[in-house]
Amino acid sequence: MPTVMAASERTSWLVIGWVGACAVLVANAWQSLETVVDDAYISARYASHAASGSGLVYNAGEPAIEGYTNLLWTLWLTMAKVVGIHVHTAMVGGGLFFGCVALGFVTLLGAHLAGRPHPAVLAAPFALALDPHFAVVSTNGLETAQFIAAVTGACWVALVTPDRFRVVAGFFLGAAAAVRPEGVVVGALLVGADLWRRRTAWRDASTWRLAWPMIATWLVLQGFRLWTYGAMAPNTHAAKGARPLDALFKSHYAYVKPDLEFWVVLGILLLAAPWFGPRRPARLTVAMVALATLAISLTVNLWMPGGRLFMPAVALTVAMWAGTAAAVGPWARGGIATVLVGGALVALTGSIGTHVRRYDSVHSVLRKNGTERAAKHLRRNLPAGSWLATRDAGTLAHYVGPDVAVAELHDRALTQLHPDGAPAQVREYTPINPEVIALTVARVDKKAPKYANDRLIFRRTTEPYVYLGRVEQHYHRFYDYYVRADLELPPFPANIVVNRAGWKPPARREAPQSR
Numbered sequence: 001m002p003t004v005m006a007a008s009e010r011t012s013w014l015v016i017g018w019v020g021a022c023a024v025l026v027a028n029a030w031q032s033l034e035t036v037v038d039d040a041y042i043s044a045r046y047a048s049h050a051a052s053g054s055g056l057v058y059n060a061g062e063p064a065i066e067g068y069t070n071l072l073w074t075l076w077l078t079m080a081k082v083v084g085i086h087v088h089t090a091m092v093g094g095g096l097f098f099g100c101v102a103l104g105f106v107t108l109l110g111a112h113l114a115g116r117p118h119p120a121v122l123a124a125p126f127a128l129a130l131d132p133h134f135a136v137v138s139t140n141g142l143e144t145a146q147f148i149a150a151v152t153g154a155c156w157v158a159l160v161t162p163d164r165f166r167v168v169a170g171f172f173l174g175a176a177a178a179v180r181p182e183g184v185v186v187g188a189l190l191v192g193a194d195l196w197r198r199r200t201a202w203r204d205a206s207t208w209r210l211a212w213p214m215i216a217t218w219l220v221l222q223g224f225r226l227w228t229y230g231a232m233a234p235n236t237h238a239a240k241g242a243r244p245l246d247a248l249f250k251s252h253y254a255y256v257k258p259d260l261e262f263w264v265v266l267g268i269l270l271l272a273a274p275w276f277g278p279r280r281p282a283r284l285t286v287a288m289v290a291l292a293t294l295a296i297s298l299t300v301n302l303w304m305p306g307g308r309l310f311m312p313a314v315a316l317t318v319a320m321w322a323g324t325a326a327a328v329g330p331w332a333r334g335g336i337a338t339v340l341v342g343g344a345l346v347a348l349t350g351s352i353g354t355h356v357r358r359y360d361s362v363h364s365v366l367r368k369n370g371t372e373r374a375a376k377h378l379r380r381n382l383p384a385g386s387w388l389a390t391r392d393a394g395t396l397a398h399y400v401g402p403d404v405a406v407a408e409l410h411d412r413a414l415t416q417l418h419p420d421g422a423p424a425q426v427r428e429y430t431p432i433n434p435e436v437i438a439l440t441v442a443r444v445d446k447k448a449p450k451y452a453n454d455r456l457i458f459r460r461t462t463e464p465y466v467y468l469g470r471v472e473q474h475y476h477r478f479y480d481y482y483v484r485a486d487l488e489l490p491p492f493p494a495n496i497v498v499n500r501a502g503w504k505p506p507a508r509r510e511a512p513q514s515r
Helices: 002-032 040-051 071-083 087-114 119-130 132-138 144-160 163-179 183-198 205-229 236-240 245-275 280-297 305-327 330-349 351-363 370-381 395-399 452-459
Strands: 035-037 364-366 387-390 405-408 436-441 465-474 477-484 497-499
Touching: 002 087, 002 119, 002 132, 002 351, 035 040, 035 087, 035 351, 040 071, 040 087, 040 395, 071 087, 071 144, 071 163, 087 119, 087 132, 087 144, 087 280, 087 305, 119 132, 119 305, 119 330, 132 144, 132 305, 132 330, 132 351, 144 163, 144 183, 144 280, 144 305, 163 183, 163 205, 183 205, 183 280, 245 280, 245 305, 245 330, 245 351, 280 305, 305 330, 305 351, 330 351, 351 364, 364 465, 370 395, 370 465, 370 477, 387 395, 436 452
Parallel strands: 387 405, 387 436
Antiparallel strands: 035 364, 436 477, 465 477, 465 497
16 A cells, blocks of 8 residues: 555655646746747748638648648637637637647656656656747747647657557557647557567557557548648648758758757767666657667758757757666666756757747747738728749748738748649749839848749739838838739838839839739
């Protein structure tokens, strides 16, 4: 009985500690509650169309293109829209909710790897909650915290679920692929590792209880994708494309250089984690999943705040080491806990934390910023069915509303097709005279637009336009707005126009062949 009571008390302490870690996360994330990355609003625009009954599309009535990589997150935003929750609240609140879920799974995974629910396991959720990277990615408006919860939860359920509940665990593994596409790799690795650990024949019923519901979930997901979008993978695969390795390496190094020491320490801890503590096969499995998520993240261009695609590996690494701390003697336990929690605290209060916060502030958009207010002005005054030509597929495109079609002018537009990986064909899908054109400039006092596609679409117009002025989006990002003169739209509110330094509207000329 005393042993049972001791175990019960330890479990209670884990629950109390997890609640405390959630409170630490909220406090840590407090500075970033008002900002989200612009790309988060791409999913929000899809959600707006879904909530209005048009389906998961970017433009109603246009061919459906899967311009998001986070189906379950987009559905989360859709549900929020249906029940009337503001999109910013749904993004930030949802991120914090899933961040807390991830902290819970990290705690459970650490306890399993330790072989017992020892309070030392709490080093994992507290280290993660103190990490400034985790705080930023939990509130950046995207699915990152949801995916961290999916990856850590998948590892835990694959390792601990008894035979009679393994079917449920298999569906959980399959759902990870609906959060982000690399969830397929996570599930496949966990099932493969399960086969390897058991050293049994392929017809082992226990492993297949885990495998078949996961495969069934994948097939349903692929069926939805083919039926809705006619493609086997999200459009981001074709849009982003493969960059030359040397360019990719240079961009990755520039991305991690300001907080390189954090990522170097993480790498060392990750590589060492499987070899210390009990349950080595399980540790090897978790490390393999962590390394796979890291490797996949390095195949894309990294730029978003918080090292967001690295964070599943961070969560799994701290879980492995917290499990080690709970399984060793008191001196070693104290040293490991100090490295995890103390290191995270140093990162939070030192130069790394300063860099993470600054990087987030210059790459994210404030709630009720100039672009959001300009878009709402256009939404109130544009007739349904109008077109907006802009490079901003996120904030501006979302807030202008689902009744306005958006032609994304980015060469790598997520919302447009890229046959054979070619740049987006903006000439083909953008009307000659869209009702609104928003040109991107990099500095508040620059005259010319920054991007060639903006200049192309602006110069080929044949109708007269009215210049409404320049509006701020965020650091080094401003938009010059031009509205077709026949619409007679009222001017922007004076307090959102920073200046009128942009190009003059083009003169009217004979129209080329139109869309």
